[in-house]
Amino acid sequence: MLEHSRKVMAAVRSGPGTLAVAQDFPYRSWSRCIEEYGLEPGRCGTVPYVSHREINVAREALEDKLIFAYEEVDFLYSIVGRIGYCVTLTNAEGVTVAERADRSSRYYSDTERPGSVWSERHAGTNGVGTCLRDAAVTSVFQDEHFFEDFIEMSCAAVPLFAPDGSLWAAMNITVRNPGLQRETHQIALEVVRKSAERLSEAVFRRTYANRTILKLWRPDGQPCLLAIDADHAVVGADVAARQFLSLPKTEFTPFSLWRLFTRDPAAIRDRAGPTLPLELIRLDGSPLRGYAYGPQREPAPAAPRTRAAASATPAAPAAGEAAPVTLDQWAGAEPRMTRNVHILRRLAHTGLPILVLGETGVGKDTLARAYHAQSPRAAQPFVALNCAAMPETLIESELFGYAGGAFTGARKEGSAGRFVQAHGGTLFLDEIGDMPLHLQTRLLRVLESGEVAPLGSGKIQRVDVQVIAATNQPLEPRIAQGAFRADLYYRLAGVVINVPCLRERADKEAVIDECIARTAGRLGMRVAPEARAILLRHSWPGNLRELYLVVNRAASLAEGKTIEPHDLLLPAAGSPAFAPAPVPLPAEERRPAGVRARVDEVERAAILDNIEACRGDVAAAARNLGMSRATLYRRLKAHGITRR
Template identity: 35%
Template sequence: MSIETEGPPGPAPLAPPRQAFIERSHQRSEALGLKRHEKSVFDPMVRSDLNLARERNQRLYTHAAPVMQLLYEQIVNTESMIVLTDAQGTILHAVGDDSFLARAHRVALTPGENWAEHAKGTNAIGTALFEEAPTLVHGGEHFMQANHFLTCSAAPIFDPRGNMLGVLDVTGDHRGYHQHTMGLVRMSARMIENHWLSDDFNSRLRLHFHSRPEFIGTLLEGILVVSPEGRLLGANRAALDQLGISGAELRARSLSSLLGTTPAAVYDHFRMPMSPPMQLCLPTGQTFFVSARFDWPSRPVVAGLHTADAEVVEVRETAPAAEPPATPGAGYASGAQRFSGLQYLRTGDPQLESVIQKVKRVLDKGIPLLILGETGTGKELLARAVHHDSARARQPFVAVNCASIPESLIEAELFGYEEGAFTGARRKGAPGRLVQANGGTLFLDEIGDMPLPLQARLLRALQERSVTPLGSTKSIAVDIAVIGATHRNLRDMIAAQAFREDLYYRLNGLALRLPALRERTDLEAIVRRILQAERPQDPPDLSPQVLAMFRRYPWPGNIRQLANVLRTAAVMSAGEGVVTTAHLSDDFLEEIRSLAGSLTPPPPPPALAMPWPAQESMAAPAFDASPARLPAAPAAAEPATARTLGQAEIDMIRATLDAVGGNISLASKQLGISRNTIYRKLRWHAAEPEAEPEA
């Protein structure tokens, strides 16, 4: 959106509120002894004082400079300029069209000059500072006649505690006035405030909310900062506007008293795969959709969680606490009162317990991990838990999905690039994910989907511990722990020359295979945890029939699919204490009925079989034969050798596609897996030679 040079000569006639606003400012200017017809007086700071002012406001400039550049691109060639001042009205920085900057210099609108009301009378910068509100001053509304050729739109910039930081202003020729200018300035000021807030509280839980979920992630969203104890530490202006309270009143409240929830419930909700926004209510009944931002591995986390029947006791910082946990070993690393991400994952399954014990033995030993398992089994969750329990916990955790980034961009995404390295490259380049992960952990998800030529460059970077961005000749040293993950059989890919053997051995210090959901014995514990997250105030139970149905179902989308099904059930059963078949979506029930007579959950392959004596406990109970229940399974199941897990998965995908008429999007929603995963699995299966029938 550009500001046009042609248009109405000025804003609409002054409405009573704005007229009073301008008149008050004129009265203050007269009381200060200013004269309307006096010439602009230059009283700039000496260079050393200006440098000192800029030094004091370096952080403001750091956050404002990129926003000012973006704003300038919207108003370029409109005889305009953008001005940043400090909280006293001193101009720190200005950018604009050269011809207009020269005109502005003649009225002392230049860095080092002060534009508070006491110096320049009524003007957008000074009046915005005094009124602490966005201000438009156009043409003859300026107190001093020398400034009547200007039209100025200014918005104050506040920190999360409500303290004035400065003013952002767009000034132009009054003949080029455009009504959208003030909107651009206000949005730009909010961008600066949001950047400041994120920087100020990057180690805290931040809640992003709006009454309409589609506005989360936009400049209209409110942002609340929450301490581990639930105190409200700060907010942006959009939050205060939506909540209808002041900054001081906000800081006197807690998350529980304001929105009826706790940090523990928020953390637990957003640990689940593909978590949707939470719905929270003010005491007035107004509902908001809430998303959360936090660096789970290295930031404040939920403590006091034990295995199957976990209850959230409290939220702590990752530093040692004064009192012992409520339950011995409940979510804490051995020998220290610190939340353990690995402990959080323990829900009673022996296969997963074996994985966790292996990880603990190699933690912080410099051994790379390779996590294997089907889509949706929680590979990234395990990687985050490993990072959190490691010595690198307070450094970045950077996740890269090698399957979701276009092949043409993945090299630039991983290694970064210099300005002009390729068409479409950002100004000043980008650092790349390996550099971003320096000191911390790099998680390479779906590593089997990385293009073969790029594998060689990744191997070299890992071996030499340095990165050379695209378009650069300089290497950047990096210190990273690497965790890879894939659903593919990398050994088969090596045999097919689709994956480098040397990279495989560089990544595979310890291979860990996560069991599929159908192979785990902790289904009920997982269900309880998901329902607790969806309805923390009154989590429902599953009826025996639904539980039996869940035990029998093969869950091709694994935990991600289970979470999607339970999310719907939790909403459908609101106000009721038990989830029944009436609360499950019809397409899910139809899918179960259509598969019940032809598909039985295959046994684990030998690679996943565990030496535990509890295999009988994994058997599904018999189904109720009453109407509308799942049909009984065939009396004789297929031999274990007749079907592999991969074939069963492909059959499930194809059956679902048939049921929805080939609609990939609908099938992906029902299965809880992505469209790309469906395409990939079908493509790979089609490429595999079919086994010859036995004689």
């Protein structure tokens, strides 16, 4: 028996005191593997797979939630993927229904692909399976896995609960990297936790779109959500609220909010909105602070405007909301972008395909929407598909459609597909560089013929669409590698628009001021000169997306009507960079400085998020991050983060 197997068996025979880790974990899971499942750590770890039909059935059952999940999986991967992790989403049975990964990476594990079943019963102690079994956040670092086959892997999973309290999925990250540092993995877990919180909140808000949502922060910094009706009856509560307020774990009969808090209807009525802090007093006299969000005028749409899988043109903005960006606003005073807009306007009536190139966050999606809104097709649909955010097995049916009964698990009524939905209007194909090679061939045929045949129908439909494709990848190297078709590139590149990154724009200062006006200014807030100076100095690796996120976040954090430097949660100019032990890379992927910067970015964001969530309580933040307070202070110093 190998060393790992001997350690597992000895620990289970002798009890948790033999482990140099927390007593509860992984001992409790190891014990289940041996005593309940009859597994042996020295045998090959097996990960079963379900059929394509069963994958579709699993996705169909989660369809309403997957709309939001694809976007969050894509966002999470944009952060942790840079340090080698893949991101997966499983259903409550552990079946992988979505994946984002670089399958060419040496750190990728083929066992993470869609259809894999990571239940604890089959795969032993692992992030997904143990998370679902315990219904708790779970990190399994290297030799904490039960099977010897998996000890080079590290995974972290967070359970996802539906608004009714039921467990519906797990969000997971995995990397096969024996050189990974435990502290790096612990920080990555916190990033997953935050991502899962956003996803759960999105699902909750959609479920109770026509109710008032109270978002309150528990003393441990974790947000909890309540949904109330016009009479202040609690009609919904997320799992965090149910646990903290001792509410039933599943369905419950609506009851008065004032059974939980001192009666104060005016507090909710007068403080509704994301910028007006709310305080409710519990019956024991302790306060809970947060925000109240009024009901939408109508039920929430099928998905948010920027969802990853597909999106339609948004409705006109409500009173007080910022108007959609025009082409001129998008271009600003940057000469290269002004020239781009001039070219697009001159060619607007030609229907030539448009290829938009630029870093993540530069505004490629915004350009596509602005162009559509000012084109001859403005009255027709705008439909978008993110080729990177959707599992490969779904792209074909989503893009080209399918007939009812075309395959097992298909909807009875079939699906028109994005090309047909966009007929007469604009189809925006984001992250086109990530489209699988075999689908590129079919896309090329449709672009050349103007005809699409839904899967299983045998019927050809003529379509008339303005195609706009976008990518943040240089396509020439991918063409040279055989990963992208040259003929498809030339078919898409009727007009090529290169969008400069924010740090290189000549009008960077004006763009930042415009962002302040459209966000903080609309709320009657101003930015202190010192804070504005930090905004101007920042390098903005996330470009416009990061800029708007930072300013919106600062507006919510500011205690008065002025955004101060500490509200930005950005490093001051000249702050020392954190350089943790680098993640080992294969020779062809080695970029030491870049990797350190990426790990730095992930760690710094997680630390700041936790300190913010814990209202500045460093001891509580350290507990959340799984490190000692002294270690956290060292991290703060390394990142140049000062307490205020």
